[in-house]
Every structure is written in structure tokens, then in C-alpha cells.
Amino acid sequence: MSTPAALRDWLITETPSSRRQAAWGRRYRLWCDFRRNPLAIGGLATVVLLIVLCLAAPLLATHDPGQQTLTNRLAAPSAEHWLGTDELGRDVYSRLLYGGRVTLGMVVAVVLLVAPLGLAVGCIAGYFGGLADRVLMRVTDVFLAFPRLILALAFVAAIKPGITSAIAAIALTAWPPYARLARAETMTVRNTDYIAAVRLTGASPWRIILRHVTPMCTQSLIVRVTLDMSSIILTAASLGFLGMGAQPPSPEWGTMIATARRFILTEWWVPLVPAIAIFVASLAFNLLGDGLRDVLDPKQR
Amino acid sequence: MTSRLRSAASVAASVPITLFGLVLVTFLIGRVMPIDPVIAIVGDHAAPDVIAETRAELGLDEPLPMQFVIYVGKLLQGDLGRSVMTSHTVAHDIGQFFPATIELATVAIIIAMLIGVPLGVLAAVRQGSFTDRAIRVFCLAGHSVPIFLLAMLSLLIFYAKLGWAPGTGRIDVAFDGLIDPVTGFLTVDALIAGDWDAFRDAVAHLVQPAGVLAYFSMAYIARMTRAFMLDALAGEYVITARAKGLSSARVIWRHAFGNIAVRLITVLTLTYASLLEGAVVTETVFSWPGLGQYLTVSLLNADMNAVLGATLVVGMIYLALNLMADMLYRLLDPRVA
Numbered sequence: 001m002s003t004p005a006a007l008r009d010w011l012i013t014e015t016p017s018s019r020r021q022a023a024w025g026r027r028y029r030l031w032c033d034f035r036r037n038p039l040a041i042g043g044l045a046t047v048v049l050l051i052v053l054c055l056a057a058p059l060l061a062t063h064d065p066g067q068q069t070l071t072n073r074l075a076a077p078s079a080e081h082w083l084g085t086d087e088l089g090r091d092v093y094s095r096l097l098y099g100g101r102v103t104l105g106m107v108v109a110v111v112l113l114v115a116p117l118g119l120a121v122g123c124i125a126g127y128f129g130g131l132a133d134r135v136l137m138r139v140t141d142v143f144l145a146f147p148r149l150i151l152a153l154a155f156v157a158a159i160k161p162g163i164t165s166a167i168a169a170i171a172l173t174a175w176p177p178y179a180r181l182a183r184a185e186t187m188t189v190r191n192t193d194y195i196a197a198v199r200l201t202g203a204s205p206w207r208i209i210l211r212h213v214t215p216m217c218t219q220s221l222i223v224r225v226t227l228d229m230s231s232i233i234l235t236a237a238s239l240g241f242l243g244m245g246a247q248p249p250s251p252e253w254g255t256m257i258a259t260a261r262r263f264i265l266t267e268w269w270v271p272l273v274p275a276i277a278i279f280v281a282s283l284a285f286n287l288l289g290d291g292l293r294d295v296l297d298p299k300q301r
Numbered sequence: 302m303t304s305r306l307r308s309a310a311s312v313a314a315s316v317p318i319t320l321f322g323l324v325l326v327t328f329l330i331g332r333v334m335p336i337d338p339v340i341a342i343v344g345d346h347a348a349p350d351v352i353a354e355t356r357a358e359l360g361l362d363e364p365l366p367m368q369f370v371i372y373v374g375k376l377l378q379g380d381l382g383r384s385v386m387t388s389h390t391v392a393h394d395i396g397q398f399f400p401a402t403i404e405l406a407t408v409a410i411i412i413a414m415l416i417g418v419p420l421g422v423l424a425a426v427r428q429g430s431f432t433d434r435a436i437r438v439f440c441l442a443g444h445s446v447p448i449f450l451l452a453m454l455s456l457l458i459f460y461a462k463l464g465w466a467p468g469t470g471r472i473d474v475a476f477d478g479l480i481d482p483v484t485g486f487l488t489v490d491a492l493i494a495g496d497w498d499a500f501r502d503a504v505a506h507l508v509q510p511a512g513v514l515a516y517f518s519m520a521y522i523a524r525m526t527r528a529f530m531l532d533a534l535a536g537e538y539v540i541t542a543r544a545k546g547l548s549s550a551r552v553i554w555r556h557a558f559g560n561i562a563v564r565l566i567t568v569l570t571l572t573y574a575s576l577l578e579g580a581v582v583t584e585t586v587f588s589w590p591g592l593g594q595y596l597t598v599s600l601l602n603a604d605m606n607a608v609l610g611a612t613l614v615v616g617m618i619y620l621a622l623n624l625m626a627d628m629l630y631r632l633l634d635p636r637v638a
Contacts, residue, residue, distance in 0.1 A: 039438070141315070142322030145620045146612070147578035150596070151326075154612040157600045158330045230445050238582050241449050242597050257449065261586075264453045265461045272457075275450035283445035290441065 033295045040291020046284035054100035063091035065098040065251050074267040083273050086260055092273055099251035099274065104281070106167055106236045106245075106252075111225055113171040118178020119217060123209050125179070126186025137183070140176040148173040148231075149238055156244045163252070166245040170235050174228065181224055185217040219296050226289030230282035237278045253278050309631045316624055323620065327613045328372050331605055332365065381610035386602050391610035394595060399614075400485025401471060402584070402591035405514065406576040408507055412515035413522055414569060420519075421526025425534060426553060436523065443520030448579050451513045452586035459509060466509050469588035473502050510587040517579050518572045525568045529561040536560070563634040570626035574619045 012029070016022035034040060053060065062082065069089035077084045083092040125136040143151070152169035159165040189195060190213075198212055239245035240254020241261075248259055253274040260271040339355050347355075356362050360371045375382070381391035389397075424436040459466040467473065471487055472480075476499045480490045488507065491500035533539065534557050542552045581593035588594070592611055599607035 039434075138315075138318055138322070141319050142326060145319050145323055145623070146326075146616045147575065147619055149578045149581060150612055150615050153581070153596065153600060154327070154330050154608055157603065157605070157608055234445075234447055237447055238449070241447075241582065242585060243601060261449075261453070264457055268453075268457050271453060272450070275447055275453065278447045279445060279450055282447070283442060286441050286445045 030295050034291055037291045037294065039287050040294070043284045043287025043289075043291060046280065047288055050100060050104065050281055050284065053097060054104055057094075057097035057101060061091075061094035061097050063094040065090065065095040066249060067091070074263060074270060076267075077269065084267070084269050086256070086270050087263065092256075092270065095251035095256060096253075096274060096277055099253050099256055100277070100281075102163065102246055102250055102252040103233065103236060103240075103254070103278070106163060106170075107229060107232045109167045110170045110174060110232050110236075111229070113167070114175045115178060115221060115225055117171075118175040119182045119214060119221060121175070122179040122182025122184075123186050123213050123217065126183040127190055127205065127209050127213060129190075133183075136179070140179050143173065143176045146173065149235055152235060152239060153242065153244055156239060161244045161247060163246045163250070166236060166239050169239070170232060173235075174232060177228070178221065178224065181220055182214075182217045185220055186213050189213060189216045223289060223293045223297050226285055226292055229285035229289070233278060233282045233285070306632075309628050312624065312627050312631070316620070319620060320617070323613065323616045324373060324376065325369070327609045327616070328369055330612075331609045332368070376613075381613070382606035384599065384604055384607040384610075386599060386604045386607060391607050394607065395592065395610060395614055397485075398590060398592045398595040401487075401589060402577070402580050402593060404486045404488065405507065405510055405583070405589060405591060406573060406580055408511040409514035409576055410518060410569065410573050412511060413519040413572065416515070417519040417522030418526050418565065421523040422530055422553065422558065424523070424527040425530030428531060433527075436527075440520040440523050443516050444524075446516070448513060448517055448582045449586055451516060452510070452583055455509050455513055456586070467502070467505050469586075471503065471506055471590060472499065473506075476502055510583050510589055514576060514579050514583050518576055521572055521575075522565075522568060526561070526565060529564050530557060533557040533560050563630065566633070567626045567630045570622050570629065574622040577615055577619065 008028075010021065011025045013021070013025065016025055067090060069085070072081075072085055072089045073087055075081055075085040075089075081091050081093065083096065086092055086095070121136055121140070125133040148170075151173045152166070155169040155172060156165045159168075195208060195212060198208055203211075236245060236252075237254035237257075240252050240256075241258050243255075243258050246252035246255045248255055256274040257271045260267075260274075263270050264272075339352055339361065353362075360368055363371065379392055381395070383389070384391050384394055387394055420436050420440075424433045427433050455466075456469070460468050476491075476496075480487060480494055480496065480499055483490050483493050487503040488500060491497075491503050534553075536557070539552060539557055542556045543549075547556075577592075580589075580591060581596060583589065584591045584593035585597050592615065596608060596611045596615075599611065
């Protein structure tokens with residue numbers, strides 16, 4: 001198992017000798033499928049690159065993102081300021097790196113809140129059925145009845161504009177599709193023989209849901225999360241853009257555009273740079289999600 | 302037919318419950334806000350008895366469930382409260398601003414349909430080819446692009462650099478207030494008034510925001526068209542039609558496309574609903590005086606009656622369009638039993 005060739009043989013064997021080997025073998029085969037799609041690989045590479053850039057922001061930044069130089073406002077890109085400076089003379093390149101932490105951090109926070117919540121609601125509704133199902137799905141319908149951005153806007157306005165309320169607001173509007181998805185998956189496995197077998201051994205409903213139903217939903221959930229990332233990024237950025245997300249002087253990408261928007265006809269690079277960053281991040285997640293769907297969920301193509 | 306009517310009726314029956322939920326959610330959002338609506342009206346320095354009086358007048362001294370009953374009662378009479386900012390009733394304001402949004406969204410969906418449907422069909426017919434891949438990337442980009450990026454780029458290129466398009470707003474100041482608002486749609490009103498210059502100017506102002514909004518929804522329309530067409534083209538009746546020697550165009554458009562038309566109507570209806578959302582950002586960039594801009598300006602001024610009224614109206618229209626899509630599908634497509 002020391003050489004790559006031996007490792008590969010171990011992975012693609014037709015007769016795995018352990019559960020672990022079978023699981024890794026399956027993952028390897030999925031990766032081989034995934035690898036054949038250049039667009040998806042491009043998306044994956046961009047996502048990894050963005051994450052590295054944001055994590056290494058303190059090392060890569062050329063300036064302090066908050067440092068103002070009012071004598072050097074709205075400067076064009078130059079050797080000193082790679083992407084120019086904004087309306088307060090702050091270095092756009094450094095702010096972009098630090099802003100990525102805020103924007104992508106918000107997205108990660110939303111996903112961490114939403115995916116388990118949607119999964120839980122969907123699995124419970126799907127497994128128990130009956131009244132629980134009807135009540136939970138009715139609640140889901142109510143939240144689906146609002147356009148996402150508009151409900152988030154109203155919610156943020158009611159509490160207080162800021163990062164935390166933006167995360168809460170986006171999470172509040174983002175969970176229903178996950179619940180629907182998890183419910184549909186649960187209904188398909190609920191009446192299978194293996195679940196009946198687990199039930200006969202005396203497992204409690206909660207154990208069945210946690211150990212035997214949720215794992216069956218994770219694959220489609222992963223695809224959904226990746227594809228959803230881009231719409232969460234866009235919602236977060238739109239909130240910032242409308243002045244309802246992260247507040248200045250935070251270098252959140254949407255907020256950066258909001259404060260620089262009035263220079264679009266003159267110093268156009270100041271608002272355009274963060275807007276392009278949002279586009280790149282959102283496109284990368286969409287390409288990655290599209291590739292993942294082809295591999296993990298071929299019937300959805 | 303009766304079974305289909307029954308399934309449509311069961312969908313319709315769920316609407317009142319969802320609608321009630323919608324009203325409850327907006328009501329609750331309005332009650333969690335940290336800004337005291339009484340202080341917002343009478344100001345910080347009002348005397349305590351004035352504050353108490355206003356509070357009673359607004360019904361805010363009642364317990365929460367009672368307040369909800371009052372709120373619903375007012376809603377049923379079409380009373381959404383008064384906007385602090387415009388000092389008109391919210392219902393009146395929405396009536397003023399909404400036609401602009403509908404005009405924008407309608408033109409956008411027509412553009413999106415005219416481009417998106419043929420693209421989707423083309424991609425399906427040439428499945429796996431370079432054309433298919435190019436269309437796929439083009440659509441993914443439309444799905445990923447922040448609408449404000451497109452809007453700003455469009456303003457920068459077509460207005461500032463090339464000078465081809467007029468700037469922001471709905472119509473040039475020269476025509477402002479000269480057109481009699483009959484329908485609220487400026488293009489239609491200009492035609493009714495017979496003012497061709499105003500009509501041309503209104504259309505010119507409409508092209509940019511509608512085009513930006515259209516790209517956003519075109520992506521979804523093209524993607525769904527492609528998926529439906531792939532499905533239809535694999536059908537045996539298509540193979541039969543080809544075997545009979547019918548022309549390729551006839552097979553594609555009459556046989557395959559004819560079969561997906563109903564499902565496409567559903568997609569178009571859903572897309573129209575999502576345009577309402579995109580309109581919020583687009584209207585802000587282009588200073589388009591529609592419901593989206595009304596909403597954002599009210600937000601920035603913490604004018605909660607206006608925010609909640611607009612949110613509720615948009616939610617209701619969204620719900621109605623979703624219901625319509627569902628109904629059309631159930632009633633028109635004979636395959637849905």
C-alpha cells in the first residue's frame with residue numbers, strides 16, 4: 001500500500017475486505033468520475049483558492065484594510081495599490097482579502113445553521129408522517145411563500161442591520177428547501193426492508209432517524225448545499241448592497257459596493273472589483289455543485 | 302377531468318392556511334422590532350400622556366393576540382397602515398409604485414422567454430456538443446452573477462461610455478408629469494396620450510433594467526427548457542415521427558416542443574414570481590420608482606408599516622403566482638392525474 005499504484009489497486013478492488021476499504025473505494029470511483037469534468041475541477045480549484053486567500057489574508061495583504069489615507073482617495077490601480085483605493089483612501093486589494101473572510105464566513109455560518117435544521121425537520125416530517133408531517137410542511141410552505149431576499153430584508157430591518165442579523169435572516173429564509181429535500185428522501189427509505197429490520201431489532205425511532213435515515217439524505221444534501229452556496233452568497237451580498245447586511249467600515253463585499261456605488265460612472269473599478277469577486281465566488285460554487293450533482297445524483301441531470 | 306379538478310381544489314384549499322401564516326409572520330416581524338412605533342411617530346421628547354394616548358390609539362396597549370386580531374381586521378378592509386415617510390396610506394403608495402415594477406418585470410420576462418426558450422431547445426438538440434456546453438456555461442453565469450454587477454456594468458458601458466442608453470429613472474425629466482397616468486404603465490399611458498416622443502423615451506429607459514433582469518431569469522428558463530426537451534426528444538413518438546420522414550424542424554417544434562409547452566408555462570410563472578425579488582436590487586441601481594425601491598427606501602428610514610405592507614403584498618403575489626403555476630399544470634397537462 002506504500003506506492004500510488006498499490007493504493008489505487010487497493011481502492012478499485014472488486015472484493016473489498018473491510019467496510020472502510022469499500023467506502024474509500026466508492027469515494028475514489030466518484031472522484032474519478034468527477035475529475036473528467038473540467039468545469040467542475042475549475043470550480044473546485046477556484047473555491048479552494050478563495051478559501052486559501054481568505055485564510056492567508058494577513059500574510060497576503062499589502063496594507064491594513066482599515067487604514068485611511070484621505071489624500072489618496074479613489075486612486076487608480078498602481079504598483080503601490082494593486083486594485084486602487086476606495087473613497088477613504090483604503091487599499092481595495094487588502095480589503096477584498098479581509099472582506100472575503102466576512103462574506104464567506106457569513107455563508108459558512110448560514111449553511112451550518114440551515115443544513116442540520118432542514119435535515120431535522122425533513123427527516124422528522126418524513127419519518128413520522130401524519131400530523132407532524134402536515135404541521136411541519138405547512139410551516140415550510142409559509143416560509144417558501146416569501147421571496148427570499150424580501151423576507152430577509154424585512155427581518156433584518158426589524159432587528160438591527162448587522163452581520164449577525166443578516167446571518168439569522170438568510171438562515172430563516174434558506175432552510176425550507178432542505179426540509180423538503182430531506183422529507184422526500186426520507187419517504188423513499190422509510191418503508192424499505194433494512195429500516196424494517198432495524199425496527200424489528202428494537203431500535204427507537206430517534207436512533208433509526210439519526211443512524212439509518214439521515215445518512216441516506218446526506219448525498220443529495222451535499223449537492224444542494226453546494227448549489228445553494230451561490231444563492232446564499234448573492235443574498236448576503238445583496239443585503240450588504242442595500243445597506244442591511246454587514247455595516248461599514250466592515251470590508252464585506254456587498255457593503256464595499258454599497259459605499260462605493262456612487263462612483264460607478266467615474267472611478268468604476270472601486271465598486272466593480274468586489275462585485276467581480278462575488279461573481280467569481282458564486283460561479284465557482286455553481287460549477288462545483290453542477291459537477292457534484294452529475295456524479296452523486298445522476299437522475300437529477 | 303373530475304379527478305384533476307379535485308386535485309386542483311385540494312391545492313387551492315391549502316392557500317388560506319399559507320396566507321394566514323404569511324400574515325402571522327409579517328405581524329410578528331413588526332412586533333419584534335426594537336424601534337418603538339409610538340416614539341417613531343410622536344418623537345423622543347413627547348410628554349408621557351401623549352405617548353400613552355398614541356399607544357392606545359394604535360391599539361398597542363392590547364395583549365399580543367388581540368393586536369393580531371385588530372391587524373387582520375384592518376387587513377381585510379385593505380388597511381395596511383400609514384407610511385411615516387410619505388404620509389400617505391401604505392395601500393395608496395403601493396398602488397402608486399407597483400405598476401412600475403409590473404411593467405419592468407413583464408418586459409423582462411418577455412425578453413427572457415424569447416431568448417431562453419430557443420437557447421434551451423438548441424442545447425437539447427445538440428446535446429453534448431460544444432454549443433451545448435457553451436450554453437450551459439452562459440446559463441450558469443447568469444445564475445451566478447450578482448444583479449447589481451450587471452446593472453452597474455450596463456450603466457457604465459451603455460450609458461457613460463457609449464451613450465447609447467439613457468440614464469436612470471423611468472422617463473426623461475422633460476416628460477415628467479406630462480403623461481396622464483391611466484394604467485400606471487408609462488409606455489401604455491404614453492401610447493394612450495398619443496405622445497410618440499414620450500413613448501420612445503419610456504421604452505429607451507426600460508431597455509437597460511429589463512435587459513439586466515431578463516438575463517437573470519433567462520438562465521433558469523433555458524436550463525429547464527433543455528431538461529424538458531431532452532426528456533421529450535427521447536420519447537418513442539419522436540422516433541416514430543423521425544422514422545416517418547418528417548423534417549427535423551417539424552419533429553422538434555411540433556412534436557417534442559408541443560409536449561413540453563405546458564410545463565414551460567409553469568416555469569415561466571415561477572420565474573415571473575422570482576423577478577419580483579430581482580427587481581428590488583435592479584430598481585435601486587436604476588432609480589426605478591417601483592415597489593422594490595419603495596421597500597428599500599422605507600427600510601433605510603425604518604418606516605415599518607411601509608416595509609411590512611410591501612413585504613406582505615409581494616408575498617401574496619408570490620403565493621398567487623405559485624398557485625397559478627400549480628393549477629395550470631394540473632388542469633392543462635393530461636398526464637397529471
